[in-house]
Amino acid sequence: xxxxxxxxxxxxxxxxxxxxxxxxxxxxxxxxxxxxxxxxxxxxxxxxxxxxxxxxxxxxxxxxxxxxxxxxxxxxxxxxxxxxxxxxxxxxxxxxxxx
Numbered sequence: 052x053x054x055x056x057x058x059x060x061x062x063x064x065x066x067x068x069x070x071x072x073x074x075x076x077x078x079x080x081x082x083x084x085x086x087x088x089x090x091x092x093x094x095x096x097x098x099x100x101x102x103x104x105x106x107x108x109x110x111x112x113x114x115x116x117x118x119x120x121x122x123x124x125x126x127x128x129x130x131x132x133x134x135x136x137x138x139x140x141x142x143x144x145x146x147x148x149x150x
Contacts, residue, residue: 072127076114079107079131089113099126110134 077091088098089107097115103126107113115129 060116072116072118073124074114074116077112079111079113080107082107082109094125097126098123099129103129107131108133 052084075091075095075097079094080092081088081090082104084104085090086098087101087104088096089104090096091113097117099115111131111133113129113131115126117124117126119125
């Protein structure tokens with residue numbers, strides 16, 4: 052019974068930790084390399100690791116999961132799309148627009 056109780060407690064804690072993550076999405080308006088942060092078009096500021104930051108450019112559309120630690124929103128996962136020449140996020144539309 053002790054093992055079952057321990058397993059239930061571990062699962063409850065794991066679910067609580069993943070539920071603490073929040074989401075943000077928008078367009079990258081500004082990148083602060085020195086502070087390791089970005090600002091989205093709605094004013095949301097997100098802090099991230101140098102590796103995550105190096106892949107981003109202003110204008111990229113992002114969807115990020117973050118955890119609030121103190122006053123900072125720390126990114127734990129981020130996905131991004133870079134718009135094509137015509138501003139579309141769909142690479143096929145961007146390629147075909149040149150025809």
